[in-house]
Amino acid sequence: MAYDVIVIGSGPGGYPAAIRASQLGFKVAIIEKESLGGICLNWGCIPTKALLKSAQVYEYVKHSTNYGINATGTADFGAVIKRSRGVADKMSKGVQFLMKKNKIDVIMGYGKIKAKGQVEVTAADGSKQVVEAKYIVIATGGRSRELPNLKQDGQKVIGYREAMVLPNQPKSMIVVGSGAIGVEFAYVYNSMGTKVTIVEFMPRVVPVEDEEISKELEKQYKKQGIEIMTNASVESVDTSGAGVKALVKKQDGSTVTLEADVVLSAVGVVANIENIGLEENAIKTEKGKIIVDQYQQTSVPGIYAIGDCSPGQALAHVASKEGINAAEHMAYLEKKHHHLPDPLDYNNIPGCTYCTPEIASVGYTEKAAKEAGYDIKVGKFPFMASGKASAAGATEGFVKVIYDAKYGEFLGCHMIGTNVTEMIAEAVVARKLETTAHEILNAVHPHPTMSEGLKEATAAAYGEAIDI
Incomplete structure (x- = not known):
């Protein structure tokens, strides 16, 4: 099958790239190994916001007397999780509609670049096919980063995916890392009654933010009952008992053992760039990311990389704009678009964290x-x-x-x-x-x-x- 553009990955970078390319007159296919919408729609931005809203509503109920209203209620953890999944499913179906509307072929399977202009797709049943296109966009996203001393087992040491669908609400949780993922889940679980402790390696929580923001969030979280340990690292975890014992090293070198039902590892994301044909096709990488120019083109002309697998901030809105820019750059080269896209100004990218x-x-x-x-x-x-x-x-x-x-x-x-x-x-x-x-x-x-x-x-x- 021959196309003008093939996009590998249908997340918030991949599907806008495909739609914009289609709008500009290209014949487009998108390859997806799991669910349309990628991590953001299915396991990231969208379902977490649904969880956060449920937590916020429960907070309103608990403090309703502050508004002159007497309301009582309990959190149904299973129903909260179910609502979150429902919101995610609805959004994923929305992307399916957009693919049909824009006449984009969806090929389910694992995409790997075979040669310039060729992508091999392995379906769930193991069968393979090769699809061809003049242009290829790599939009393979990222996954939860694993620390060597904090291996995720999916049961007691979990990543963000498991945190969204736990079968039962834990009585206690240790959150390792206080970036957006860590502090959002800390709020969700604490508000519903889980005892939460945040362990952060850096001197302050949300370390990429302005220092005054960090101080204010720490103050508010402590007021909410969340325990916070900064300048601290989890050295090892023992999962042999009923729960988890985490050995935490403090700044002065002393250690303390924390016990909880579950540990959430929220120490960032790592790019999905393994086994997608980069080395075989001399596509250059650096520090775990695919090197791109200002128009998202890799070291191989005609092959682009966008979103979490490229060097910009790992944010959905960054991926979307990078995908649109890649499509417009191809269109400019093909004389389908009258000007080059504006390169992103990475110092004017908003960062949002949806805790309370x-x-x-x-x-x-x-x-x-x-x-x-x-x-x-x-x-x-x-x-x-x-x-x-x-x-x-x-x-x-x-x-x-x-x-x-x-x-x-x-x-x-x-x-x-x-x-x-x-x-x-x-x-x-x-x-x-x-x-x-x-x-x-x-x-x-x-x-x-x-x-x-x-x-x-x-x-x-x-x-x-x-x-x-």
């Missing part, structure tokens, strides 16, 4: 801005001073903005609080448009909203704050 309180950020942290040599102005607006936050009973957190003192360039924005993941896009668009503090201050923001916190924080940076 939520975290959203873009651009430079305060420390990074100083290290880059900027003279900066920093402003903060606490949600405690927000009328909307007070009305909603969600006064935790703040908005923090960082501007270049000389020109007012919008260097970074960091938020922690309720619904801040819905607010960060303003900062992303503002930075894309090279907006300065002056424009943010003079753009009238609606009141009462959480979103006016961005304007208020900007006013604070320039000594013009009204409400604090």
